[in-house]
Amino acid sequence: MKIAEVSEKYGLSLDTLRYYERIGLIPTVTRTPNGIRDYGEMDIKRVEFIKCMRSAGLPIEVLIDYVALVEQGDSTVDARKEILKEQRVLLAAKIEDLQKTLNLLDYKISIYENKLPTK
Amino acid sequence: MKIAEVSEKYGLSLDTLRYYERIGLIPTVTRTPNGIRDYGEMDIKRVEFIKCMRSAGLPIEVLIDYVALVEQGDSTVDARKEILKEQRVLLAAKIEDLQKTLNLLDYKISIYENKLPTK
DNA sequence: ATAACGCCTGGAGTTAACTCCAAGTCAAGG
DNA sequence: CCTTGACTTGGAGTTAACTCCAGGCGTTAT
Numbered sequence: 001m002k003i004a005e006v007s008e009k010y011g012l013s014l015d016t017l018r019y020y021e022r023i024g025l026i027p028t029v030t031r032t033p034n035g036i037r038d039y040g041e042m043d044i045k046r047v048e049f050i051k052c053m054r055s056a057g058l059p060i061e062v063l064i065d066y067v068a069l070v071e072q073g074d075s076t077v078d079a080r081k082e083i084l085k086e087q088r089v090l091l092a093a094k095i096e097d098l099q100k101t102l103n104l105l106d107y108k109i110s111i112y113e114n115k116l117p118t119k
Numbered sequence: 120m121k122i123a124e125v126s127e128k129y130g131l132s133l134d135t136l137r138y139y140e141r142i143g144l145i146p147t148v149t150r151t152p153n154g155i156r157d158y159g160e161m162d163i164k165r166v167e168f169i170k171c172m173r174s175a176g177l178p179i180e181v182l183i184d185y186v187a188l189v190e191q192g193d194s195t196v197d198a199r200k201e202i203l204k205e206q207r208v209l210l211a212a213k214i215e216d217l218q219k220t221l222n223l224l225d226y227k228i229s230i231y232e233n234k235l236p237t238k
Numbered sequence: 239a240t241a242a243c244g245c246c247t248g249g250a251g252t253t254a255a256c257t258c259c260a261a262g263t264c265a266a267g268g
Numbered sequence: 269c270c271t272t273g274a275c276t277t278g279g280a281g282t283t284a285a286c287t288c289c290a291g292g293c294g295t296t297a298t
Contacts, residue, residue: 034295
């Protein structure tokens with residue numbers, strides 16, 4: 001799969017995809033004989049995963065570590081699991097926070113709606 | 120209330136509080152005769168609101184606009200309500216996204232847990 | 239065959255949101 | 269009286285995560 005298609009498919013710019021590769025987030029992308037990126041199935045999956053995690057606010061740094069562990073093979077399974085678990089906890093907390101903020105927004109909106117004193 | 124107490128209470132650094140004031144997020148903070156910040160009740164409420172919204176990822180730019188409208192008085196009630204509603208929609212969508220990501224994390228963790236093939 | 243297109247590279251620039259710093263004022267303690 | 273400590277200011281520096289650019293190459297379209 002060409003970079004333009006990947007870009008299209010996941011809503012990431014060409015620059016972003018190249019940037020991700022540079023910093024080690026997608027280290028396995030191969031090239032055609034004349035040097036053009038050709039994303040394999042695994043690369044695509046990885047991009048999807050990265051996209052998802054990034055949009056949840058997971059830092060790139062963490063993803064780099066994770067990907068590096070994956071590249072190191074099966075001996076790193078435990079370390080990887082730990083990373084994911086840690087991020088799971090953080091994410092769950094974040095969702096709770098956001099939910100509270102959403103409630104606050106709803107409350108404020110309802111006040112405006114009912115034309116009560118603004119404060 | 121002194122700036123140090125506000126900082127303590129909301130976990131925002133002194134620099135951040137001063138920065139917020141500079142950019143117009145907390146325009147109403149008064150000073151003691153010798154120039155030291157003295158946060159009033161309204162300022163405190165505003166800091167709390169800002170803190171909450173910021174931790175939900177609401178851009179500072181939006182908050183500046185909102186606060187400016189509040190300062191302009193009752194004629195801006197509708198505009199303010201619109202801002203909040205818009206942000207509410209964005210936030211709800213974000214929560215949904217995060218929830219999906221959380222599910223994906225859980226799925227991945229469960230795979231590691233069951234020692235199924237890594238991939 | 240020449241122009242346009244899509245891709246490549248390394249490196250510089252941008253943006254949001256802080257965060258730090260130097261230099262200065264003031265009030266209280268030893 | 270001198271130091272310590274909390275506060276002030278304007279401005280510069282930092283960080284994460286892109287985003288843009290100039291210069292170049294190889295294939296496709298006219």
